[in-house]
Amino acid sequence: MVQKKINLKNKLLKYFPLVLLYFSVLNEFDIDVSSIGLFSFNLPFIIIFYWSLKDPDQIGNGLIFFSGILNDVTLGYPIGVSSFIYLTIIAFAAYLRNITLRPNIYKDSLIFLIAIMFANSVNALILSYVFSIEINFFEIITNITFTFIFYFLFARIFNYLKPLGV
């Protein structure tokens, strides 16, 4: 009985990043959106970057790709756009992982900033030029800023959870 409980706890912790990613993609709670004035940040970007950097086996590329499809459907974007954006974030994280010998949060966050700036720019370009969707650039800049700031907080939380079996 105790063993079963431990197994269940371990499983829950193991799948925590994946569940959080899908939850943030599907949930109406708009962490991806400006719901409180200008405040907005993109939790999927943080989750994808952090786990692709620290433990790429935790969330598979295929599952991240599929979460992008779900995000497109929920937000009404053309299919494939979010998946592509998420994959570019993985690419930045994978590159950083390959060139880093001694990881540190400041270096990680700098590359994260470049990654989200690049990803949002590509996203805006695709939506604006390919699908003629008008875009509020100020909102994107706010989103990038808050996503960057929140990376430090979430990285700390994930760093704390990692030794617990996540």
Add this chain to the structure above:
Amino acid sequence: MASGRDDFIIAIRSAFLKKSNKQQFSLLALIFFSIFLIFLSNLNFVGIKYIKIGVNEATYRLSAIISYPEKKFIDSINFLTEYFNVYKENQNLKDEIDQLKSEKLNNIFVENENKRLKELVGESSRILDGVISRVLIDKDGKFLKSIILNKGSKDGIKKGMVVLEKNYLVGQVIEVNYTTSRAILISDLNSNIPVVIEPGSFQSILGGTGKSYGKIKYSKDEIDFNNNSIVYTSGSGGNFRAGLPVGKINNQIDKLAVEFFF
């Protein structure tokens, strides 16, 4: 120098092509696949459309279930806020009712007169029946302000239909699935509605701003609209029925800002 470049190439190659034991797909393969999907979406490929309808149906329901606790939480907070404001609101409502009662008498007269005149010129005043629907998901995107409704082609929803809330214009249906549909809100940046501003009957286009208000665009002349002037749909272009209330001019936000009613 050459070694640095080699390291860079090795790191890039490893990032895109190398996959660990637990990874099923390489990053590069997935990137190509997503580009292929974007390409097909842009072409409005029929297969993609059907896949999208299927995925939409499942995802909307799933998203509605996952969002349920948060929705209930927000509803409870709103309920409590309203509960504490109830006395003040009651006083305001009493005043408003008195005012509306007097306005109603005038309106009945104008309505009858309008009906008589329409009969004289032979214009039909029939109002089409609507479909009552519930908002399944109200998730604003950074790029698109839209809502998901729990009615689809099964219930007679068609692309281009208008979405009303308490007779106020809210948006227009842009995507129809079998049991669900998506409507773009008039607050969306991509929304442009032909409107008429009363008093004065000024014809113009109302564009969304991505916020809770819209902005008058392409007005024929540079006109300073009175605060609280009412904006209705003009019916030009045939997409919207004429006379649907949209919002009122709010000079405090901007000279041409329209505060939506919904």
